[in-house]
Amino acid sequence: MTAKPAQTAVLYGAPLSLYSGKLRAYLDWKGADYTEVLSTPDVYRDIIIPNVGRPVIPVFQTETGAVLQDTTLIIDHCETELGGPSVYPATPRQHFAALLLECFGDEWLVIPAMHYRWNYNEEWVYGEFGKSALPDGAPEEQYAVGKERGSTFRGFVPMLGINDQTIPAIEASYEALLADLNTHFAAQPFLFGSRPSIGDLGLIGPLYAHLYRDPASGEIMERLAPNVAEWVRRMVNVQTPQSGEFLAADEIPETLLPVLTRMMAEQVPYLEKVAAMLGDWLAANPGTDIPRAVGMAEFTVEGVTGQRIAVPFSLWMLQRGLDYLGTLEGDDRKACEDLLRACGGEALIGFTMPVRLTFEDHVLKAS
Numbered sequence: 001m002t003a004k005p006a007q008t009a010v011l012y013g014a015p016l017s018l019y020s021g022k023l024r025a026y027l028d029w030k031g032a033d034y035t036e037v038l039s040t041p042d043v044y045r046d047i048i049i050p051n052v053g054r055p056v057i058p059v060f061q062t063e064t065g066a067v068l069q070d071t072t073l074i075i076d077h078c079e080t081e082l083g084g085p086s087v088y089p090a091t092p093r094q095h096f097a098a099l100l101l102e103c104f105g106d107e108w109l110v111i112p113a114m115h116y117r118w119n120y121n122e123e124w125v126y127g128e129f130g131k132s133a134l135p136d137g138a139p140e141e142q143y144a145v146g147k148e149r150g151s152t153f154r155g156f157v158p159m160l161g162i163n164d165q166t167i168p169a170i171e172a173s174y175e176a177l178l179a180d181l182n183t184h185f186a187a188q189p190f191l192f193g194s195r196p197s198i199g200d201l202g203l204i205g206p207l208y209a210h211l212y213r214d215p216a217s218g219e220i221m222e223r224l225a226p227n228v229a230e231w232v233r234r235m236v237n238v239q240t241p242q243s244g245e246f247l248a249a250d251e252i253p254e255t256l257l258p259v260l261t262r263m264m265a266e267q268v269p270y271l272e273k274v275a276a277m278l279g280d281w282l283a284a285n286p287g288t289d290i291p292r293a294v295g296m297a298e299f300t301v302e303g304v305t306g307q308r309i310a311v312p313f314s315l316w317m318l319q320r321g322l323d324y325l326g327t328l329e330g331d332d333r334k335a336c337e338d339l340l341r342a343c344g345g346e347a348l349i350g351f352t353m354p355v356r357l358t359f360e361d362h363v364l365k366a367s
């Protein structure tokens with residue numbers, strides 16, 4: 001479905017939104033011509049729900065009026081339409097690692113993002129929800145509306161596996177990740193050199209809107225990992241669009257190995273479980289659209305095991321990386337597989353998807 005042609009492209013989003021931050025950072029680095037419009041209730045009613053079918057941000061309206069959702073699809077659309085320097089490295093290991101880290105940021109770091117937002121910034125965030133819903137309202141009105149709207153998101157917290165048992169492990173894992181990234185960004189401006197990649201964009205979603213911009217979380221980041229806070233500022237206050245280069249010779253800095261290792265240790269075992277559960281679900285529900293969750297899956301962080309919703313969409317994100325790996329042959333493929341072995345990612349070599357997933361017209365489908 002298309003809406004009326006716009007003169008310039010429009011990003012419908014909000015300052016407090018995780019994925020809006022990812023898309024905005026991309027569009028700014030790309031030097032795209034666009035305006036940002038706050039996703040007020042009117043925008044949800046008039047633009048988002050009629051076109052996307054559900055209330056979700058960010059949504060991107062192209063100059064010709066097409067309405068796109070999902071940051072990955074929007075970024076890929078702009079990469080094709082706008083040309084110019086790409087956020088996808090051209091060399092195999094960097095390209096593959098960037099796709100993996102996009103999946104890690106988008107689909108896994110939502111756990112610390114939501115934990116710190118709701119357990120350290122709750123009252124403040126209600127006000128932020130209110131600023132989006134009622135931009136001209138008085139602070140008390142904004143708070144009241146924001147509390148109503150924000151409560152839905154607060155309600156997701158236990159489903160993400162965040163509870164009294166898992167919180168100490170989630171915090172230990174996040175602090176260790178911050179330490180690893182702090183070391184990395186002491187030496188490199190971005191993940192793979194002086195140009196941001198799709199991997200940086202995956203990480204910036206949670207690490208900006210929730211873990212930097214939410215005040216109590218931002219204080220933790222500044223204190224524990226000032227280089228990460230600097231990287232956030234480089235990502236979101238773009239000084240020179242389209243600038244920078246990826247490191248020569250397909251180098252993966254050693255300092256990224258602990259980050260990839262964390263992904264392999266925490267997220268990949270969970271994704272294996274989701275894959276198995278999705279296989280069972282499809283066998284029991286043939287011909288049905290895939291729901292957002294297919295049950296609760298076990299996950300383990302820093303030795304503590306919990307349960308969280310099993311999200312098939314996360315497998316679609318993983319499939320992007322696996323598809324890329326599948327296109328590689330010979331030395332290029334070996335280089336990527338060696339990288340996986342170096343960070344405990346053997347499970348991704350020959351990972352079996354229960355089915356091929358497509359995400360089209362805002363719906364995830366088995367194809």
Ligand SMILES: N[C@@H](CCC(=O)N[C@@H](CS)C(=O)NCC(=O)O)C(=O)O
Pocket residue numbers: 017018019020054055056057058069070071072
């Ligand atoms: N994978 C999507 C996720 C979009 C998303 O989950 N957005 C959040 C706000 S940052 C939202 O609107 N969630 C409400 C919902 O999904 O029902 C993307 O990259 O755009």
